[in-house]
Amino acid sequence: MIVVKSPAKFNINKSLEELLAHEYAHLALAHRVGHRHRPRWFDEGLAVLVSREWSWASNLTMSLSAVVGQFVPLEEIEMVNRFGAGKARLAYAESYLAVQYFFDEYGIKAVNLFVDSIAAGASIDNSLMASTGSNYADFETEFRVYLQSRFNLVTLITDMTYFWIALAVILIIGFFLKMRKKREYLRKWDEEEKMASTDFDYGDSDHPEQTDDDEPWRR
Known part of the structure; x- marks a missing residue:
């Protein structure tokens, strides 16, 4: 049994649909690779891609990072749970873009080959080499060039x-x-x-009440 708490309980700015799609993507990938270790950036990036969580704020985050030259290395994203909020947002944005770059640059067949290689027990480096022709370091360099060309001042x-x-x-x-x-x-x-004014009786203006001056016999 899988229990999913409403995103309203947490400050994560996600709809229930996005949350379910995101978590389902994690489960599907884990099942596909037989629960073997897969790159955290690929795991998170695929989940963001499936749930369509990319937003204008993510775009702004990447543009700011490009201007100051502070991208998070892909391998460092393995420790995303230890990041502060700002760095974590950047890591998730980069993860999404890395997966999107993978699909756009090499195609879905290469992505499937990468996943199948991991499922077969190959290392991440060898899986990237088999699917893209580049090792981890070269793929990172290519991706960094892509980021710098897409995001700037x-x-x-x-x-x-x-x-x-x-x-x-x-x-x-x-x-x-x-x-x-x-x-x-x-x-x-x-x-x-x-x-309130209608509740007060001002009397009849045509027949005002008599005063002592109108009754001289009282003098």
């Missing part, structure tokens, strides 16, 4: 532009919602005042 500026546009739209929407709420509050207040 231009993409960062573009991503930031989208960010400010999105922020402006959110602020404008928030302003109009606040104004509408304020108008609704004032309308209800006005209605309550009118109702």
Whole structure:
């Protein structure tokens, strides 16, 4: 039996559908390779690919990392559970891109050959060599070149532009919602005042009450 807790219980910013797809991808890959060790970047990257978790925020993370030149080496992603939040986000983004690069550059047959080699007991280095013709170090170098060509200062500026546009739209929407709420509050207040005024009897203006001045016999 598999128990999956709702993502609402955790601060992970995932829908239930994304969470289920992500975890199912892990299970499927583990079953495919006979639970042999597989690269963490491939495991996580495939899960992100299957669950379609890539977002604009991931793009921004990669652009920032490219500008400052701080990518996480693929082999280091094995320790992703020990990373801080920021580095972990970068590691997951890189993992997704590494798998996407694998598919785009070498094709699905090469990916299947890589997985089959791992299932057969081959090392990660030999599995990469059999499927791509490159060992681990060379694949990492190729991938790094790909990242540097895809993410740079231009993409960062573009991503930031989208960010400010999105922020402006959110602020404008928030302003109009606040104004509408304020108008609704004032309308209800006005209605309550009118109702309160009808509860007080001001008398008949055409026949005002008599005063002592109208009754001289009382003097």
